[in-house]
Amino acid sequence: xxxxxxxxxxxxxxxxxxxxxxxxxxxxxxxxxxxxxxxxxxxxxxxxxxxxxxxxxxxxxxxxxxxxxxxxxx
Numbered sequence: 001x002x003x004x005x006x007x008x009x010x011x012x013x014x015x016x017x018x019x020x021x022x023x024x025x026x027x028x029x030x031x032x033x034x035x036x037x038x039x040x041x042x043x044x045x046x047x048x049x050x051x052x053x054x055x056x057x058x059x060x061x062x063x064x065x066x067x068x069x070x071x072x073x074x
Contacts, residue, residue: 005031 008014020026033041052060 006017008017017026017028021028
């Protein structure tokens with residue numbers, strides 16, 4: 001089996017490909033990004049703008065740990 005990627009320029013070509021799939025001569029898989037990939041891309045674009053500093057990360061970790069352990073930091 002050989003796999004190729006095709007860019008469809010004419011809607012008639014897509015129709016032909018779908019017909020070939022119906023005849024079980026080819027199989028078609030979509031490469032469109034999933035909702036998860038869209039979310040990851042969106043989150044990554046936000047991080048690029050202003051990534052948290054090491055101090056901010058440390059403060060957040062300490063807050064979560066103290067809340068989990070029931071301790072209040074003075």
